[in-house]
Amino acid sequence: MVGFIVIVYFGYLGLMYCINQLRALPPTHTSPKKDFLKSIIWVLATVLFFGFALQFSTFVHPLVAVFMFAAAVSTSYFFFFLYLVHDCGPHQSANSCCIFRIKMVGVSAPSSKVIINGSKLIRDVVPAPESV
Structure with missing residues (x-):
């Protein structure tokens, strides 16, 4: 050990x-x-x-x-x-080719929206006091 x-x-x-x-x-x-x-x-x-x-x-x-x-x-x-x-393509800068950004919008997990690289993925909204 x-x-x-x-x-x-x-x-x-x-x-x-x-x-x-x-x-x-x-x-x-x-x-x-x-x-x-x-x-x-x-x-x-x-x-x-x-x-x-x-x-x-x-x-x-x-x-x-x-x-x-x-x-x-x-x-x-x-x-x-x-x-x-993995190698970045010639049209991509070396700093941005491997970046994966996730931005959480909202307060609670059941009612939040997830934005991944500019495209929105919306999860099922569960009725709760904060989502009304």
């Missing part, structure tokens, strides 16, 4: 350091350093995901452990795609 805590601690510090170094580079900058930082971010995140799945899978039902490892694999695949495969 002590080894796991040390790995998580230093892995998290390394991950934050690499993310800050990547953010410090200009968005249009292409270099081996940027690719290396993206690779290190993916490796450290994957190690942390699988470390948590491995460490806590011993405490849960085997079916839940399978779901934990499936979540680790899918999240690792998502980060791999996000950092190493």
